[in-house]
Amino acid sequence: MPHTDFAAMPCPIARTLARVGERWSMLILRDAFYGMTRFDEFRKSLDIAPNILTRRLAELVQAGLLEKRVYTSRPTRYEYVLTQQGRELRPIMLAMVAWGNRHFSPEGPALAVVARETGAPVEQCWLDTSTGQVLGLDGVTVMAGAGATPGVRERIALAARKHGESAADEAPHDPQDIQDPHDPEPTTAA
Numbered sequence: 001m002p003h004t005d006f007a008a009m010p011c012p013i014a015r016t017l018a019r020v021g022e023r024w025s026m027l028i029l030r031d032a033f034y035g036m037t038r039f040d041e042f043r044k045s046l047d048i049a050p051n052i053l054t055r056r057l058a059e060l061v062q063a064g065l066l067e068k069r070v071y072t073s074r075p076t077r078y079e080y081v082l083t084q085q086g087r088e089l090r091p092i093m094l095a096m097v098a099w100g101n102r103h104f105s106p107e108g109p110a111l112a113v114v115a116r117e118t119g120a121p122v123e124q125c126w127l128d129t130s131t132g133q134v135l136g137l138d139g140v141t142v143m144a145g146a147g148a149t150p151g152v153r154e155r156i157a158l159a160a161r162k163h164g165e166s167a168a169d170e171a172p173h174d175p176q177d178i179q180d181p182h183d184p185e186p187t188t189a190a
Contacts, residue, residue, distance in 0.1 A: 010149040019063040020089065024048060024056045026096075029086065032066065033093060037079035065089070095124055 007018035020026055024046070031045050043053055057080055060066040065086035071079045094113050101109040115122050126135040141160070144153045 010147070010152055019060075019065060022056065022059075024052060025060060026093075028053075028056055028060060029065065029082075029089060030093060032080065032082050032086065033090060037081055038071070039078070039080075042080075060086075091124060098124070 005018070006014040006021070009015065009018075020029065027046055028042055031042055036042055036045060039053065039057070042048070042057070043050060046053070048056075057066065057068075061068045061080070064083055066080040067083050068078050068080055071077055097111050097113055101111070113122055114120060126137075126140045127133070128135055128139075141163075142156060144156050148156070
């Protein structure tokens with residue numbers, strides 16, 4: 001059976017999984033968020049075979065999530081540092097911590113996500129950028145964006161019908177007017 005190329009799929013979830021969907025990759029990124037940068041640090045923390053670690057680090061570098069830098073030249077040694085793209089995965093990693101704590105920690109949470117200044121527990125939320133209102137999961141949906149293929153539009157329309165929502169094409173905002181908060185250049189409709 002041929003291998004499915006998730007990176008070529010017109011879905012942001014599939015494209016993300018193509019870069020970070022392998023379980024060792026997520027654990028390497030977890031350790032990078034803890035501040036680990038060197039091969040030996042990752043190796044010791046993960047108890048991973050060196051050949052697998054080498055391959056996963058190379059894939060994360062190629063995907064643009066880590067940058068490989070020389071930190072000593074005699075002998076040549078490298079460190080692996082999160083890029084901006086890699087750092088932007090932090091909310092996803094924190095959401096995984098919260099979800100894992102809720103569903104797979106019968107002994108109690110191994111980690112807690114807290115406010116840096118107060119130590120109080122925090123939760124991720126969705127913010128309606130037009131009103132400033134904080135929304136729960138029931139208050140958000142997805143709509144077709146400018147790059148949506150007919151297949152993506154069909155899936156979104158099906159989901160909208162099943163949930164009794166207006167179709168994605170009837171959404172109140174033009175998908176081309178939606179600005180990615182991480183994109184410094186504003187998007188303009190054609």
